[in-house]
Amino acid sequence: MITISSSSLLHILLLALFFSLCPIAKPQELENESEFSYIDGSPNGPEHWGDLHPEWATCSRGMMQSPIDLAYERVIVDQSLGKLRRNYKATNATLKNRGHDIMxxxxxxxxxxxxxxxxxxxxxxxxxxxSEHAINGKRYALEAHMVHQSQDQKIAVVGIIYKIGAPDPFLKKLKDYIQQIGSSGMQEIDVGVVNPRHVQQNIGRNEYYRYMGSLTTPPCTEYVTWTIIKKIETVSWAQVNLLRDAVDDDAANNARPLQPINERFIKLYIPFKALQSLEPYTISF
Structure with a gap:
C-alpha cells in the first residue's frame, strides 16, 4: 500500500489550489482585432502584443510561437504522417471584417x-x-489559414501559401462580397453556401509540412497543430490588394514577423513515389 505523508499531502493540495487559480488559456482567435496592430514601432505593434493584456503574455514569452521559417535544415521527412484526411462539406457561411483581416x-x-x-x-x-510562414527564408504574397477546432478546444490550422500569378479561383468567387464589405463599412455579410474544398482543390493529395506552434494573433495560444501545404498556389496582385483594401486598417500588411524556431523540428510528408527528389531533407521512416 502507498502512504502519503501529511507534508506531501499539503504540498499536493497547494499545487491543486495554484493551478485552479491560474487562468485557462482560451485558444479562440479574436473576433475584434482593433486592440493590436501590425505597424512596427507602434505601441500596440507585434513587438508589444505580449504587454497589452496579461492573457496575451505568451506572445512575448512563448517558446513555440508561429509563424516560422520552414528551413530545409530543420525539416525531417516523416512517412508516418500519411495523407491529410479531410471530410469537408458545403454549408452556409458569413464573410466578416475583423479589423486586420477578412474571414x-x-x-x-x-x-x-x-x-x-x-x-x-x-x-x-x-x-x-x-505569407506569414517562410519557405527556406522566402516569404510569398499571401497565406490562407483554414482554422479547425476539436471538441476539447484543441486547434489545428492548415496553411496555404500563394505566389503572384493567375487569379485564385476561390477568391474570384468571393470578389463581389469582399468589395461590398469593404465599401459599405459592414462588419459581416451572408454569402450563402460555400464548399470548403474549393479553397484548395487537391489539399488531401498534397505534400505538407507539420509542426507544433501557436496562433499568429493574440492571445498567441500555443500547442496549435500546423499543417502547411508544400505546393505554392497562385493569386493575382489585384486579389491581394482587394483583401488589404477591404479592412482599411492603415497597415501595409497583416503578417506577424517570423518567430524563433528554438528546438523545434519540422516534419514533411511526401509520398514514396516522390522520395527520389529529397536531397535537401533528412528522411525518417
Missing part, C-alpha cells in the same frame, strides 16, 4: 480534418499578406 466563417457543419486520431472541425478561413 469567411462557416455557420453550419463544414466537415472536419482527422489528425492523429483527433477530429478537428472546420470553423473558418482567413488571409494574411504577405
Amino acid at each position: 469567411l466563417e462557416w455557420t453550419g457543419d463544414a466537415g472536419n480534418l482527422l489528425i492523429n486520431g483527433t477530429v478537428y472541425f472546420l470553423k473558418q478561413v482567413h488571409w494574411h499578406s504577405p
Whole structure:
C-alpha cells in the first residue's frame, strides 16, 4: 500500500489550489482585432502584443510561437504522417471584417480534418499578406489559414501559401462580397453556401509540412497543430490588394514577423513515389 505523508499531502493540495487559480488559456482567435496592430514601432505593434493584456503574455514569452521559417535544415521527412484526411462539406457561411483581416466563417457543419486520431472541425478561413510562414527564408504574397477546432478546444490550422500569378479561383468567387464589405463599412455579410474544398482543390493529395506552434494573433495560444501545404498556389496582385483594401486598417500588411524556431523540428510528408527528389531533407521512416 502507498502512504502519503501529511507534508506531501499539503504540498499536493497547494499545487491543486495554484493551478485552479491560474487562468485557462482560451485558444479562440479574436473576433475584434482593433486592440493590436501590425505597424512596427507602434505601441500596440507585434513587438508589444505580449504587454497589452496579461492573457496575451505568451506572445512575448512563448517558446513555440508561429509563424516560422520552414528551413530545409530543420525539416525531417516523416512517412508516418500519411495523407491529410479531410471530410469537408458545403454549408452556409458569413464573410466578416475583423479589423486586420477578412474571414469567411462557416455557420453550419463544414466537415472536419482527422489528425492523429483527433477530429478537428472546420470553423473558418482567413488571409494574411504577405505569407506569414517562410519557405527556406522566402516569404510569398499571401497565406490562407483554414482554422479547425476539436471538441476539447484543441486547434489545428492548415496553411496555404500563394505566389503572384493567375487569379485564385476561390477568391474570384468571393470578389463581389469582399468589395461590398469593404465599401459599405459592414462588419459581416451572408454569402450563402460555400464548399470548403474549393479553397484548395487537391489539399488531401498534397505534400505538407507539420509542426507544433501557436496562433499568429493574440492571445498567441500555443500547442496549435500546423499543417502547411508544400505546393505554392497562385493569386493575382489585384486579389491581394482587394483583401488589404477591404479592412482599411492603415497597415501595409497583416503578417506577424517570423518567430524563433528554438528546438523545434519540422516534419514533411511526401509520398514514396516522390522520395527520389529529397536531397535537401533528412528522411525518417
